[in-house]
Amino acid sequence: MASITVKIEGLDNLKRKLEALEDAAAADVLEEAVLAGARIVQEDASRRVSKRTGKLARSIEVEVKEKSRGSVFVAVGPTKEAFYGKFVELGHALVRGSKKAKKKVLGHVPARPFLRPAIDENEGKVKRAISNALRAALERVTK
Numbered sequence: 788m789a790s791i792t793v794k795i796e797g798l799d800n801l802k803r804k805l806e807a808l809e810d811a812a813a814a815d816v817l818e819e820a821v822l823a824g825a826r827i828v829q830e831d832a833s834r835r836v837s838k839r840t841g842k843l844a845r846s847i848e849v850e851v852k853e854k855s856r857g858s859v860f861v862a863v864g865p866t867k868e869a870f871y872g873k874f875v876e877l878g879h880a881l882v883r884g885s886k887k888a889k890k891k892v893l894g895h896v897p898a899r900p901f902l903r904p905a906i907d908e909n910e911g912k913v914k915r916a917i918s919n920a921l922r923a924a925l926e927r928v929t930k
């Protein structure tokens with residue numbers, strides 16, 4: 788999966804408030820903010836993907852992979868049920884035959900990226916959403 792790293796600088800007051808929170812509360816505030824940004828990518832990727840059946844578009848989800856006081860790692864992409872999403876995103880060889888020795892490459896299916904453009908074209912929006920959500924959550928939690 789592709790990634791965006793957001794480092795929020797110049798928000799000394801918010802940083803102090805985040806540091807003043809207990810570990811669990813700080814991780815929850817950070818998670819809420821990161822999810823706000825990830826949903827932007829999720830929605831745009833779902834909009835961009837080919838919708839012959841709509842299964843791939845519906846399968847694009849946001850999943851929290853790791854969460855700690857100082858960082859949250861989320862993944863945005865198709866679920867296992869839509870495993871073929873990686874073939875749509877990256878392209879693939881068109882192969883006939885099931886045994887290694889008898890496989891024959893008939894051609895290549897070109898890539899139809901939906902996730903990478905959703906990340907690249909929304910980077911600024913994602914960063915603003917994370918910053919705004921972080922600010923709002925910290926103000927709410929520290930009042």
